[in-house]
Amino acid sequence: MKTVRIGLLGLGNIGTGTYKTLEMNRAQITRATGLNLEITKILEKDTTRERGITVTPEQFTQDPDEIFKDPEIDIVIELLGGIEPATTFMLEAMKNKKAVVTANKAAVAANFQKLNETAKANNVEFRFEASVGGGIPIINALTTVLQSNEFVEVLGIVNGTTNYILTQMTEFGFKYADVLKVAQEKGFAEADPTADVEGIDVANKLSILMAIMFDKHISPNDIPTKGISKITPKDIEIAEAQGCKIKLIASARKEGDKLEYSVKPTLLKASHPLASVSNEFNAVYVTGNAVGELMFYGKGAGPLPTGSAVMGDVMEIAKNIYK
Amino acid sequence: MKTVRIGLLGLGNIGTGTYKTLEMNRAQITRATGLNLEITKILEKDTTRERGITVTPEQFTQDPDEIFKDPEIDIVIELLGGIEPATTFMLEAMKNKKAVVTANKAAVAANFQKLNETAKANNVEFRFEASVGGGIPIINALTTVLQSNEFVEVLGIVNGTTNYILTQMTEFGFKYADVLKVAQEKGFAEADPTADVEGIDVANKLSILMAIMFDKHISPNDIPTKGISKITPKDIEIAEAQGCKIKLIASARKEGDKLEYSVKPTLLKASHPLASVSNEFNAVYVTGNAVGELMFYGKGAGPLPTGSAVMGDVMEIAKNIYK
Numbered sequence: 001m002k003t004v005r006i007g008l009l010g011l012g013n014i015g016t017g018t019y020k021t022l023e024m025n026r027a028q029i030t031r032a033t034g035l036n037l038e039i040t041k042i043l044e045k046d047t048t049r050e051r052g053i054t055v056t057p058e059q060f061t062q063d064p065d066e067i068f069k070d071p072e073i074d075i076v077i078e079l080l081g082g083i084e085p086a087t088t089f090m091l092e093a094m095k096n097k098k099a100v101v102t103a104n105k106a107a108v109a110a111n112f113q114k115l116n117e118t119a120k121a122n123n124v125e126f127r128f129e130a131s132v133g134g135g136i137p138i139i140n141a142l143t144t145v146l147q148s149n150e151f152v153e154v155l156g157i158v159n160g161t162t163n164y165i166l167t168q169m170t171e172f173g174f175k176y177a178d179v180l181k182v183a184q185e186k187g188f189a190e191a192d193p194t195a196d197v198e199g200i201d202v203a204n205k206l207s208i209l210m211a212i213m214f215d216k217h218i219s220p221n222d223i224p225t226k227g228i229s230k231i232t233p234k235d236i237e238i239a240e241a242q243g244c245k246i247k248l249i250a251s252a253r254k255e256g257d258k259l260e261y262s263v264k265p266t267l268l269k270a271s272h273p274l275a276s277v278s279n280e281f282n283a284v285y286v287t288g289n290a291v292g293e294l295m296f297y298g299k300g301a302g303p304l305p306t307g308s309a310v311m312g313d314v315m316e317i318a319k320n321i322y323k
Numbered sequence: 324m325k326t327v328r329i330g331l332l333g334l335g336n337i338g339t340g341t342y343k344t345l346e347m348n349r350a351q352i353t354r355a356t357g358l359n360l361e362i363t364k365i366l367e368k369d370t371t372r373e374r375g376i377t378v379t380p381e382q383f384t385q386d387p388d389e390i391f392k393d394p395e396i397d398i399v400i401e402l403l404g405g406i407e408p409a410t411t412f413m414l415e416a417m418k419n420k421k422a423v424v425t426a427n428k429a430a431v432a433a434n435f436q437k438l439n440e441t442a443k444a445n446n447v448e449f450r451f452e453a454s455v456g457g458g459i460p461i462i463n464a465l466t467t468v469l470q471s472n473e474f475v476e477v478l479g480i481v482n483g484t485t486n487y488i489l490t491q492m493t494e495f496g497f498k499y500a501d502v503l504k505v506a507q508e509k510g511f512a513e514a515d516p517t518a519d520v521e522g523i524d525v526a527n528k529l530s531i532l533m534a535i536m537f538d539k540h541i542s543p544n545d546i547p548t549k550g551i552s553k554i555t556p557k558d559i560e561i562a563e564a565q566g567c568k569i570k571l572i573a574s575a576r577k578e579g580d581k582l583e584y585s586v587k588p589t590l591l592k593a594s595h596p597l598a599s600v601s602n603e604f605n606a607v608y609v610t611g612n613a614v615g616e617l618m619f620y621g622k623g624a625g626p627l628p629t630g631s632a633v634m635g636d637v638m639e640i641a642k643n644i645y646k
Contacts, residue, residue, distance in 0.1 A: 025471050028471065029471050032471075033470075135614035137464040137468035141464060144463055144467070144638075145635040146635060147356075147635055148344055148352050148630075148635055289348065290458070290627045291631035292625075292627070294619075294620065295619075297596060297617065299615045302615075307471075308614040309614070311613075312468035312469060312470055315471060316470075
């Protein structure tokens with residue numbers, strides 16, 4: 001059996017979840033690909049933290065070139081997060097003829113064209129299924145099964161932290177600040193929650209969805225974006241009186257040549273399939289001119305759901321390389 | 324631009340929907356593939372029916388060999404329905420080195436191994452996304468993005484006719500026979516509804532899902548199957564009193580080496596995501612050991628949703644042939 005060697009950039013929560021998915025499901029992964037997949041080198045400063053996985057000291061490196069220049073490595077997984085140095089590292093990997101897989105929505109949204117064009121120019125694959133909706137298989141569906149459609153609209157609940165906060169406010173009448181505090185204590189929200197609660201993370205994901213669905217890359221900075229930090233229990237009461245729920249919705253709609261898009265708290269009728277998407281769950285609601293309405297629902301974050309999507313991309317690439 | 328020539332077996336409702344999807348979305352299909360896709364020959368007895376599409380008399384043939392032996396045809400779409408002659412035709416196409424796409428759940432469920440093995444032996448692709456859940460991209464998600472998972476469970480509402488009947492019975496207190504009659508008048512149910520209402524169609528789809536998720540092909544005949552024809556308004560009342568809805572559920576669950584499966588009317592708590600799947604909509608609820616719970620929701624039938632999935636398969640194959 002052939003061995004496919006993988007370099008991993010970043011062994012934080014998502015990196016650890018990806019590594020765990022490979023360890024835990026090795027039998028299934030080998031059965032599905034006919035290949036032996038190995039993460040042979042890991043770029044990570046913290047080499048001592050206990051992560052519940054088996055990593056030898058020799059796997060760690062502090063020099064990204066040890067991954068990019070390793071002729072035995074075929075695939076680089078980028079899980080550093082943030083735009084830089086992640087983007088530079090991905091481009092460097094591609095120039096060294098490595099396929100790249102990432103879960104990094106900020107980097108993909110900021111540099112969608114450059115990353116895709118560099119991959120193409122170097123004849124390597126670039127996949128980023130985990131960048132939108134975590135474990136939910138939305139990107140691949142849009143680019144394969146649904147590719148015959150002219151897309152009309154997308155509505156997404158694509159941030160678990162804000163959906164958790166809004167759900168708790170709705171179900172128990174809690175105030176925003178109180179739920180946020182509990183969420184931070186439980187680890188559902190970051191110490192600095194700005195990117196989540198102000199809709200920046202959602203705008204990144206909408207930028208990626210629009211680039212794929214409408215072949216138009218709009219910088220997240222150019223997407224009108226409003227978060228949930230100003231939502232009050234009174235707002236939620238008023239919504240309920242109208243038979244509605246408030247959700248933080250990423251939306252884009254195409255009419256003729258015109259594309260309208262925004263990220264904002266939105267009133268949804270309680271009967272809308274997105275209205276019952278609660279807590280940390282995510283969902284993406286897509287309308288295509290042939291397929292009609294579709295919804296994809298699942299866990300939009302977390303080490304194993306995201307690791308599942310990263311490994312799915314890695315396996316597709318491995319099969320394509322060695323088929 | 325290269326032209327990919329396609330042979331179509333059957334120009335009924337789904338065949339017409341597939342043809343329409345190609346006509347309607349030609350610009351998108353060409354953009355996504357870089358190829359010119361043409362249905363050049365159609366096996367169909369009824370050459371005169373008005374279908375709202377442009378087909379020339381020269382495209383029709385009464386001899387399947389005119390498709391199988393045509394060296395210019397790369398892909399055969401089988402939309403005849405039923406196990407035979409569809410299976411024989413698909414095998415014949417594969418032996419003539421044509422890739423095959425089908426929406427035919429009965430044929431795929433009955434001959435899963437033979438069809439897949441014959442495709443492999445002839446080094447051609449065999450795709451059947453539209454066979455389960457119509458336009459919903461479930462099969463491809465299971466075999467690509469989700470392929471790193473050990474699957475634990477699948478629960479599916481995969482028949483629109485029975486879900487429509489149960490929804491109408493639940494919402495309006497109608498009797499089974501009365502809703503069926505209206506559904507037949509509206510064209511939602513067949514004149515002979517047995518395959519739908521007795522769960523046979525659902526068992527075919529469950530057989531396909533299990534073969535993919537659990538690598539185990541179980542004949543639909545060996546799946547314990549109960550339909551909805553005996554459900555009374557009283558049953559639905561009793562379910563409601565318990566906070567439940569009755570849905571016709573295809574289920575399979577793996578525990579260790581044991582796989583349990585059935586098709587039967589099932590009580591679902593109203594809070595379960597599948598409980599709010601109404602009327603003609605379908606949904607498949609999947610649990611994987613890494614990704615957790617996922618749901619795919621959309622139109623499980625109809626000419627254009629099914630045509631969308633058929634064309635998605637055709638486009639993937641065309642890209643693989645000419646990349």
